[in-house]
Amino acid sequence: MRADAERSRRRILDAACEVFLERGPDAPLDAVVRRAGVGPGTLYRRFPDRTALVRALVTDLLARLAEAAGQARAAEPDPFRALRRFAHAAADLRMGAAIVVLLERLVVDADLVAVRSRAVAEVEALLRAAQDAGQLRADVGMGDLVLLCVRVSRPLPGGLAALDADGTLVHRHLDLALAGLRPGAGDGAGGAEPLSFEQLIAAAGRPGEPSPTGVAE
Amino acid sequence: MRADAERSRRRILDAACEVFLERGPDAPLDAVVRRAGVGPGTLYRRFPDRTALVRALVTDLLARLAEAAGQARAAEPDPFRALRRFAHAAADLRMGAAIVVLLERLVVDADLVAVRSRAVAEVEALLRAAQDAGQLRADVGMGDLVLLCVRVSRPLPGGLAALDADGTLVHRHLDLALAGLRPGAGDGAGGAEPLSFEQLIAAAGRPGEPSPTGVAE
DNA sequence: ACTTAAACGGAGAGATTTTCTCCGTCTTTG
DNA sequence: CAAAGACGGAGAAAATCTCTCCGTTTAAGT
Numbered sequence: 001m002r003a004d005a006e007r008s009r010r011r012i013l014d015a016a017c018e019v020f021l022e023r024g025p026d027a028p029l030d031a032v033v034r035r036a037g038v039g040p041g042t043l044y045r046r047f048p049d050r051t052a053l054v055r056a057l058v059t060d061l062l063a064r065l066a067e068a069a070g071q072a073r074a075a076e077p078d079p080f081r082a083l084r085r086f087a088h089a090a091a092d093l094r095m096g097a098a099i100v101v102l103l104e105r106l107v108v109d110a111d112l113v114a115v116r117s118r119a120v121a122e123v124e125a126l127l128r129a130a131q132d133a134g135q136l137r138a139d140v141g142m143g144d145l146v147l148l149c150v151r152v153s154r155p156l157p158g159g160l161a162a163l164d165a166d167g168t169l170v171h172r173h174l175d176l177a178l179a180g181l182r183p184g185a186g187d188g189a190g191g192a193e194p195l196s197f198e199q200l201i202a203a204a205g206r207p208g209e210p211s212p213t214g215v216a217e
Numbered sequence: 218m219r220a221d222a223e224r225s226r227r228r229i230l231d232a233a234c235e236v237f238l239e240r241g242p243d244a245p246l247d248a249v250v251r252r253a254g255v256g257p258g259t260l261y262r263r264f265p266d267r268t269a270l271v272r273a274l275v276t277d278l279l280a281r282l283a284e285a286a287g288q289a290r291a292a293e294p295d296p297f298r299a300l301r302r303f304a305h306a307a308a309d310l311r312m313g314a315a316i317v318v319l320l321e322r323l324v325v326d327a328d329l330v331a332v333r334s335r336a337v338a339e340v341e342a343l344l345r346a347a348q349d350a351g352q353l354r355a356d357v358g359m360g361d362l363v364l365l366c367v368r369v370s371r372p373l374p375g376g377l378a379a380l381d382a383d384g385t386l387v388h389r390h391l392d393l394a395l396a397g398l399r400p401g402a403g404d405g406a407g408g409a410e411p412l413s414f415e416q417l418i419a420a421a422g423r424p425g426e427p428s429p430t431g432v433a434e
Numbered sequence: 435a436c437t438t439a440a441a442c443g444g445a446g447a448g449a450t451t452t453t454c455t456c457c458g459t460c461t462t463t464g
Numbered sequence: 465c466a467a468a469g470a471c472g473g474a475g476a477a478a479a480t481c482t483c484t485c486c487g488t489t490t491a492a493g494t
Contacts, residue, residue: 452478
């Protein structure tokens with residue numbers, strides 16, 4: 001692959017990540033094009049249709065997510081700190097959020113299952129370790145962790161996004177939220193069981209929700 | 218005002234709240250119409266243009282927000298519990314989120330300043346009381362509180378919204394996040410000063426951000 | 435340097451979506 | 465039960481989005 005082609009691909013993928021994150025998986029590809037600073041032709045040449053783009057993006061992100069989790073585990077002996085480092089890395093890369101936004105749109109084929117399983121396993125290891133060490137509330141599941149990351153690391157709506165151009169606030173709020181996951185912290189977590197990853201996937205894949213932005217038409 | 222007119226008005230405002238929350242302040246009014254289950258004529262008769270609708274919505278929400286804060290303060294003697302009650306009420310009413318999404322679009326006139334000041338004062342009282350009682354970290358500002366509410370109570374993206382049709386998860390995660398605001402909790406909040414309300418407003422009103430969904434075009 | 439194969443940007447046709455008005459019908463209220 | 469007013473929806477006009485085609489530019493090998 002030619003060098004400029006590779007560069008374009010990256011720019012498109014990065015732009016798509018941001019755009020889908022902000023506007024949902026039905027965001028105009030036109031917006032991706034503008035954000036990426038390439039011509040429409042370039043996008044459509046490389047990704048024949050929306051699905052191809054989404055699939056490439058998800059695969060890319062899941063791989064990087066698994067990578068980050070592994071690195072966090074290797075770099076931090078303390079289980080909670082490892083988890084925290086991972087959460088921050090995930091936020092930086094806009095990973096959790098993008099993945100969740102996008103997963104629902106895809107027919108999950110074998111390839112995707114493979115890369116997803118690897119990512120889930122890595123993160124689950126982090127979570128388990130922290131819980132086994134008694135450094136993380138027992139009533140917090142993978143689903144809770146992922147959703148927390150999604151919620152905190154999503155770009156703020158509208159002009160508020162400008163508040164956090166450099167991501168300082170995301171990290172600040174992520175730390176605040178993580179503090180709530182320590183064993184001693186606060187009041188019980190307002191009812192309900194820990195949320196598992198399976199529940200998350202089940203909801204995301206649920207058919208019959210026509211609009212991806214969640215608006216019932 | 219005729220009874221059915223009043224009913225339509227409410228349905229439109231409620232629908233607009235949800236829709237703007239999910240799709241940003243540029244969401245098609247058409248979507249509001251569909252969600253509200255009224256005809257386009259009805260919307261455009263009552264709200265001549267987008268601005269009129271947004272203004273009415275924001276005013277309505279700010280008033281309810283102030284109301285909720287007052288009630289929380291009256292109902293709970295314990296300052297942290299009062300704050301917590303308020304946060305849950307705000308989440309239920311989708312208030313914080315909607316307000317923040319919308320504020321930026323408006324020329325802030327005297328009316329709006331008045332209703333906004335009242336709301337801010339009420340919430341600030343809650344916050345101060347909790348801090349003075351030593352039940353809330355000192356390094357948390359109004360901005361942090363509001364943003365936390367916004368982040369946690371925003372509808373989840375895409376199909377994930379279905380996970381939380383009844384709002385159970387929002388309350389669960391709100392409690393987790395609030396737990397992170399207790400004085401003892403966790404590690405320091407990843408650098409940075411407390412975020413004030415003024416900073417929030419300044420960012421929201423910042424001109425030169427053409428797209429309200431935050432996509433640079 | 436030069437050739438060639440490949441990638442690039444952007445104009446623009448066609449399809450789709452969104453805005454907003456007009457009007458015939460139905461509802462509230464006195 | 466009459467009149468004033470509200471309602472829904474069809475649809476014209478405008479805006480946006482998708483996707484293709486093609487002349488120009490760029491990278492890589494000789």
